[in-house]
Amino acid sequence: MSAVGRKRVLRTEARWVRWVLISLAVGLTIFFIVLPLAAVFIQAFDKGWAVWQAAVTEENARKAIFLSLMVTGIAVPLNVVFGLAAAWAITRFQFKGRNLLLTLIDIPFGVSPVVSGLIFVLVFGAQGWLGPWLADRDIQIIFAVPGIVLATVFVTFPFVARELIPLMQSQGSEEEEAAIVLGATAWQMFRRVTLPNIKWGLLYGVVLCTARSLGEFGAVSVVSGHIRGLTNTIPLHVEILYNEYNYTAAFAVASLLSVVAVVTLLLKKVLEWKTREART
Amino acid sequence: MSIEVGNIRKTFGSFEVLRDVSLRVEDGELFALLGPSGSGKTSLLRIIAGLEYPDSGTIHFNEEDATKAAARERQVGFVFQHYALFRHMTVFENIAFGLRVRPRETRPNEHTIREKVGKLLKLIQLTPLGDRFPSQLSGGQRQRVALARALAVEPRVLLLDEPFGALDARVRKELRRWLRNLHDELHVASVFVTHDQEEALEVADRVAIMQHGRIEQTGAPAEVYDSPANAFVYGFLGDMTLFNGEFVRPHDIEISRDTGPGPTAVFATVNFIGDAGGLVRIEVRREDTGEEIQAEITRERYRELALRVGDYVSIAARHSRVFSS
Numbered sequence: 117m118s119a120v121g122r123k124r125v126l127r128t129e130a131r132w133v134r135w136v137l138i139s140l141a142v143g144l145t146i147f148f149i150v151l152p153l154a155a156v157f158i159q160a161f162d163k164g165w166a167v168w169q170a171a172v173t174e175e176n177a178r179k180a181i182f183l184s185l186m187v188t189g190i191a192v193p194l195n196v197v198f199g200l201a202a203a204w205a206i207t208r209f210q211f212k213g214r215n216l217l218l219t220l221i222d223i224p225f226g227v228s229p230v231v232s233g234l235i236f237v238l239v240f241g242a243q244g245w246l247g248p249w250l251a252d253r254d255i256q257i258i259f260a261v262p263g264i265v266l267a268t269v270f271v272t273f274p275f276v277a278r279e280l281i282p283l284m285q286s287q288g289s290e291e292e293e294a295a296i297v298l299g300a301t302a303w304q305m306f307r308r309v310t311l312p313n314i315k316w317g318l319l320y321g322v323v324l325c326t327a328r329s330l331g332e333f334g335a336v337s338v339v340s341g342h343i344r345g346l347t348n349t350i351p352l353h354v355e356i357l358y359n360e361y362n363y364t365a366a367f368a369v370a371s372l373l374s375v376v377a378v379v380t381l382l383l384k385k386v387l388e389w390k391t392r393e394a395r396t
Numbered sequence: 397m398s399i400e401v402g403n404i405r406k407t408f409g410s411f412e413v414l415r416d417v418s419l420r421v422e423d424g425e426l427f428a429l430l431g432p433s434g435s436g437k438t439s440l441l442r443i444i445a446g447l448e449y450p451d452s453g454t455i456h457f458n459e460e461d462a463t464k465a466a467a468r469e470r471q472v473g474f475v476f477q478h479y480a481l482f483r484h485m486t487v488f489e490n491i492a493f494g495l496r497v498r499p500r501e502t503r504p505n506e507h508t509i510r511e512k513v514g515k516l517l518k519l520i521q522l523t524p525l526g527d528r529f530p531s532q533l534s535g536g537q538r539q540r541v542a543l544a545r546a547l548a549v550e551p552r553v554l555l556l557d558e559p560f561g562a563l564d565a566r567v568r569k570e571l572r573r574w575l576r577n578l579h580d581e582l583h584v585a586s587v588f589v590t591h592d593q594e595e596a597l598e599v600a601d602r603v604a605i606m607q608h609g610r611i612e613q614t615g616a617p618a619e620v621y622d623s624p625a626n627a628f629v630y631g632f633l634g635d636m637t638l639f640n641g642e643f644v645r646p647h648d649i650e651i652s653r654d655t656g657p658g659p660t661a662v663f664a665t666v667n668f669i670g671d672a673g674g675l676v677r678i679e680v681r682r683e684d685t686g687e688e689i690q691a692e693i694t695r696e697r698y699r700e701l702a703l704r705v706g707d708y709v710s711i712a713a714r715h716s717r718v719f720s721s
Contacts, residue, residue, distance in 0.1 A: 291483070297546075
């Protein structure tokens with residue numbers, strides 16, 4: 117059989133296979149992702165703009181939004197620092213336990229968020245290892261804001277590091293060495309050479325980390341104690357409203373998270389493209 | 397400024413990269429570290445630069461001990477094999493980098509920086525390309541920018557890692573000559589690493605030939621070529637073939653059609669003829685031992701002999717060498 121003939125046969129076969137696969141993929145995406153997302157917004161505005169606004173600006177909702185933003189404001193910078201340090205150590209040094217560190221960074225991805233939350237209860241809770249010691253000093257971590265921050269930091273730990281490691285690996289350390297030989301201090305090297313080279317990847321990690329911090333439910337749910345106006349984040353607030361059959365309010369607040377998701381998606385696309393550019 | 401390397405040893409894990417290496421590069425000298433990959437030449441260059449530290453041994457710049465000095469204090473110019481240009485900076489900013497990161501007291505003002513970078517751009521013949529980014533340059537242009545960037549800080553010594561390794565053959569030869577002229581102009585002690593013997597012998601004032609983390613021989617190009625210290629050096633600096641158990645350069649093998657009997661005559665048949673290039677490559681097989689021998693003859697001689705594959709010839713060696721192993 118000639119090469120041309122074989123190619124034609126292949127293409128005819130691929131056509132219906134391709135058609136089936138594409139419709140399957142598009143159909144599932146619409147059914148599982150686009151429709152539910154649309155439903156959130158339809159439900160949220162079901163009773164009109166005024167009701168939506170009231171649900172979002174009501175005091176407990178405002179406090180939940182504030183708490184989520186605060187937790188994110190703490191968790192993301194911390195994880196930027198951790199992520200940079202981990203990525204630097206892994207890509208720039210050869211040391212014993214390097215692969216172990218690489219594996220450990222991934223643990224939060226592999227562990228169920230509920231388990232992540234329970235870990236902190238086990239360590240810091242009233243019956244936990246450090247519970248009595250903390251109670252003596254009147255420090256509350258579980259069922260309080262510090263616990264929520266800890267759980268969020270833990271769950272979002274891999275995002276920045278995971279994004280930076282492959283990028284920094286592919287870029288290598290020659291430019292940094294060049295900077296040092298040219299007389300740059302470590303800080304000058306980082307500021308003028310490393311950071312500009314990794315900025316898009318770093319930003320991508322920050323976006324993912326932020327989205328997850330705002331949206332984290334499982335781990336936070338375990339450590340928070342669900343105290344209205346005190347330890348409720350946006351997702352926990354949505355759950356409470358839903359359990360109280362206050363559907364419109366639940367979907368109104370949920371629509372905020374959905375907007376975050378859509379914005380994240382757009383930023384993700386832009387940053388992915390920028391990172392790929394930086395890698396070449 | 398002279399460079400003195402004394403008894404350097406370096407291991408990576410269980411692998412001995414450098415085993416007791418000593419050498420001296422005089423001020424103003426262009427010195428080549430020549431060897432196959434894995435011979436330790438790049439590690440030695442990086443140790444001189446301070447990018448790597450030796451397990452033992454010393455580095456002196458002009459009798460001043462620099463063994464423990466940090467890379468940024470050594471004031472060396474280093475040209476990386478793949479240039480390592482800052483990809484997010486223009487050519488101009490790349491060259492200016494070393495001046496901009498100086499401590500405030502010694503940092504030149506903007507005007508001086510512009511003037512200096514302008515001069516260097518002119519030196520590397522890239523004046524119109526100052527605003528380009530590295531990704532918009534050809535390999536040869538990148539190489540020159542990397543060199544200008546290293547020179548901007550007025551280094552005490554210049555170190556180049558495989559400076560022409562990533563370039564195509566024509567650009568390579570051009571840049572080679574250009575580097576030699578530039579070096580004569582600047583007269584700063586320079587060390588470059590290469591695995592290309594032709595490059596080392598053509599450009600350098602002196603060459604050190606390395607193998608397995610040791611220096612096998614150091615000397616001027618003619619010296620090492622004419623009196624190689626051992627079989628490795630002999631083989632590395634040029635093609636060689638074995639004849640009667642001795643080492644011979646292919647161009648020292650004589651081929652003739654005189655196949656009359658004689659006490660020392662060796663007879664052979666022509667196996668292969670490669671007649672592209674300045675010299676014609678002939679491969680012959682000895683009648684008595686069956687050994688294959690490589691020879692190179694001039695085009696004139698080739699025409700005179702009118703050789704064809706399968707011809708019966710006699711061969712002899714003009715010069716040969718024996719090395720005690």
